Amino acid sequence: MLQYPQIDPIAISLGPLQIHWYGLMYLVGFLSAWWLARRRAHRLGLSSEAIETLIFYCAVGVILGGRVGYALFYGFDKLADNPFWLFKIWEGGMSFHGGFAGVLVAALVFARKQNLRFFRLTDFIAPLVPIGLGAGRLGNFINHELPGRVSDAPWAMVFPNMGPEPRHPSSLYEFALEGVVLFAVLWWFSSHPRRNGATSGLFLVLYGIFRFVVEFVRLPDPQLGFIALGWLTMGQLLTLPMIIGGLVLIVWSRYQPASNTKTVNP
Numbered sequence: 001m002l003q004y005p006q007i008d009p010i011a012i013s014l015g016p017l018q019i020h021w022y023g024l025m026y027l028v029g030f031l032s033a034w035w036l037a038r039r040r041a042h043r044l045g046l047s048s049e050a051i052e053t054l055i056f057y058c059a060v061g062v063i064l065g066g067r068v069g070y071a072l073f074y075g076f077d078k079l080a081d082n083p084f085w086l087f088k089i090w091e092g093g094m095s096f097h098g099g100f101a102g103v104l105v106a107a108l109v110f111a112r113k114q115n116l117r118f119f120r121l122t123d124f125i126a127p128l129v130p131i132g133l134g135a136g137r138l139g140n141f142i143n144h145e146l147p148g149r150v151s152d153a154p155w156a157m158v159f160p161n162m163g164p165e166p167r168h169p170s171s172l173y174e175f176a177l178e179g180v181v182l183f184a185v186l187w188w189f190s191s192h193p194r195r196n197g198a199t200s201g202l203f204l205v206l207y208g209i210f211r212f213v214v215e216f217v218r219l220p221d222p223q224l225g226f227i228a229l230g231w232l233t234m235g236q237l238l239t240l241p242m243i244i245g246g247l248v249l250i251v252w253s254r255y256q257p258a259s260n261t262k263t264v265n266p
Helices: 020-041 048-073 076-083 081-088 095-115 118-142 170-189 198-214 234-253
Strands: 011-015 015-018
Touching: 011 020, 011 048, 015 020, 020 048, 020 118, 048 076, 048 095, 048 118, 076 081, 076 118, 095 118, 095 170, 118 170, 170 198, 198 234
Parallel strands: none
Antiparallel strands: 011 015
C-alpha cells in the first residue's frame, strides 16, 4: 500500500485570495493548448491572433459546458430545487462530457467565422486536448476527488476521509491514459496528413475506451450510484456514444480526401 501524498489543495494563499491547484491545472491545459496550436497553426493557415481566439472560444466552451453538463448529468436534483445553484461554481462540479460538448459548439462557431471545414478544425484541436485532461486529473488527485474502489493492489492508497481501506488511485489512471497515452498517440498520428475526421474519430474512440475501463475501478458518483445493470455508471453511459461516434467517424473518414497541411480547405 502506498501513502497518499499530503498536498494542500490550495497552491497560493494571499489573505482572502486563494488559488487552488485544480484551477491552476485548467491554466496549464489552456496554455499548453495555445503553445501546441501555435506550432501547427500553418496547417490551417491561421494567424497567431486567430489561434488565441480559438483557444478563448474553447476555454469558454469548456467552462460553460462543463458546468452545465455537470448540473444536468450529475446534479439535476439540485438544479431543479434551486436553479441558481448552477452559478455556485465555488462549490465545484465540472463534467468532461459537458465541456466536450461546449468545445464542439465553440469549434463550430470558429469554423464558420474562419471558413474552415468543421472536422478539419476538430482534427486540429484533438491532439491539443489530452494535456489539459491529464492536468485536470492531477488536480482531482490533489483535491482528493474521484476515489477508486477498494483494492488490495500494492499501489492502492488510503484516501483522506474515505475510511481505512486502500483504494485504486483512479484519477492517476486517468492521468496516465487520458493525458499521457492519449497525447502521445494523437500527436504522433496527426503528425502526418490524415483523412478528414480520422484524428477526431481516434480521439473519441481512445478516450471513450480509456474512460469506460477506468470507471470499473472508480467509485460511482455517490448521488447517482450505478444507474443500470448493477455496474453501469453515468460516466460509462455518456462515454458509449463517443466510442460509437468515433468508430463511425473513422469509417466515414476513409471516404474523405486526405488533409493537406498547407491549405485551409483541402
